[in-house]
Amino acid sequence: MRNFDSLYRSTVGFDRLFDMLDTSSRPDWPPYNIEKKADNDYRITMAIAGFGPGEVELSQHGPELIVSGQKAPDAEERQFLHKGLAIRNFQQAFRLADYMNVVGATLDNGMLAIDIVREVPEQMKPRRISIASPEPASLAQDRERPRKAA
Secondary structure, three states, rough: OOOHHHHHHHHHHHHHHHHHHHHHHOOOOOOOOEEEEEEEEEEEEOOOOOOHHEEEEEEEEEEEEEEEEOOOOOOOOOOOOOOOOOOOOOOEEEEEEEEEEEEEEEEEEOOEEEEEEEEHHHOOOOOOOOOOOOOOOOHHHHHHHOOOOO
């Protein structure tokens, strides 16, 4: 368990984040990489040798991406002298930041690649706001006065 006492004392409203960090424990299998390909493009690559496309499921529930693999039971009885391949069912969850969307996934040579893109809505992007200044009162009064005809 991690110790966040000093952060608890100096922050307000981040208790859920610290609870999530305290309780986060990822299984060691299957191994994975998280890669940043560009400013808004990411890829998760998982080594899932022995699984076919029909045995792996991806689902996104709000900010959580869940990758699960269900291996069908072996139809034939085999006798192993050594069993070193970890071909077993798994479920791995990844917490995604705001506006992150899974745009595609491929399974090639036992490597599952999941492409994720940050798509920030236009209204949420930073924008410059112009500041107007009021006219001085003397100029406004001059405009309101009727002009004398010459």
